[in-house]
Amino acid sequence: MQDFKNALLIREEQSEKPLIEDVITDNLDxxxxxxxxxxxxxxxxxxxxxxxxxxxKIWTELGWGVNYKSKPICRVVIxxxxxxxxxxxxxxxxPDKHPCWYIVPRLTNMETYKESIINENLQxxxxxxxxxxxxxxxxxxxxxxxxxxxxxNKSCAPGKxxxxxxxEIKNNCDSFGITIWNPDITTINGLKRLLALEKxxxxxxxxxxxxx
Numbered sequence: 001m002q003d004f005k006n007a008l009l010i011r012e013e014q015s016e017k018p019l020i021e022d023v024i025t026d027n028l029d030x031x032x033x034x035x036x037x038x039x040x041x042x043x044x045x046x047x048x049x050x051x052x053x054x055x056x057k058i059w060t061e062l063g064w065g066v067n068y069k070s071k072p073i074c075r076v077v078i079x080x081x082x083x084x085x086x087x088x089x090x091x092x093x094x095p096d097k098h099p100c101w102y103i104v105p106r107l108t109n110m111e112t113y114k115e116s117i118i119n120e121n122l123q124x125x126x127x128x129x130x131x132x133x134x135x136x137x138x139x140x141x142x143x144x145x146x147x148x149x150x151x152x153n154k155s156c157a158p159g160k161x162x163x164x165x166x167x168e169i170k171n172n173c174d175s176f177g178i179t180i181w182n183p184d185i186t187t188i189n190g191l192k193r194l195l196a197l198e199k200x201x202x203x204x205x206x207x208x209x210x211x212x
Contacts, residue, residue: 133159136171
C-alpha cells in the first residue's frame with residue numbers, strides 16, 4: 001500500500017489531476033477498496049463521473065465531486081484521518097489506521113421522494129449519517145470549552161433540531177448535511193438508489209420550470 005502522502009506529492013509535482021481509481025487502489029485497504037471502486041464505476045456508468053476538485057490541505061484530503069443539473073449531487077473524499085471533529089466525527093475501528101474515505105451526498109430534494117425512501121427502507125442511511133454540531137450532545141466533544149474544528153462562539157452552536165423525513169435530528173450542524181464514512185456494499189447500494197431518486201427529482205423540477 002502506498003503511503004497516502006505520496007498521492008499529495010504527486011499532485012504537487014505533476015500537472016495532471018490524480019484519478020480517483022488510482023488513489024483508491026494505492027491507499028485504501030481491501031475491506032474499503034471494493035466498495036469505493038464499485039461506487040466510482042456506478043457513478044461513471046450513470047454519466048456522473050467524479051472530477052478532482054480543490055485539495056483540502058488543512059486536513060491533507062483529496063476530493064472529487066460531481067454536479068447534476070448545475071448543482072452538487074455528490075462528493076467523495078479520501079483522507080488519512082478519521083475523527084477530526086468538525087461536522088462529521090468518525091472513529092475508525094480498524095487498528096491499522098489506514099486512510100479512510102467518505103461520501104457527501106447532496107439530497108436537496110429528498111422530501112419530494114420521502115415516500116420512496118421510507119418504502120424502500122433507506123431512511124437510516126440519512127438519519128444515521130447526519131452531520132452534527134461539534135458542541136452538541138451527540139458529539140464526543142460535548143461539554144468541551146474548545147472542541148476540534150470549530151469556534152464555541154459561533155451563533156449556531158450547539159446546533160439546531162430539525163425535522164428530516166418526519167424524524168427530529170438533534171444538534172444538527174447549521175444546514176442539514178450527510179457524511180457517510182467507510183461505507184460497506186450494502187450502504188453503497190442504498191446510496192446508489194438515493195442518488196437515482198435525487199436525479200429524477202431534479203429532472204422533474206427542470207421539466208416543471210421549463211413549462212412555466
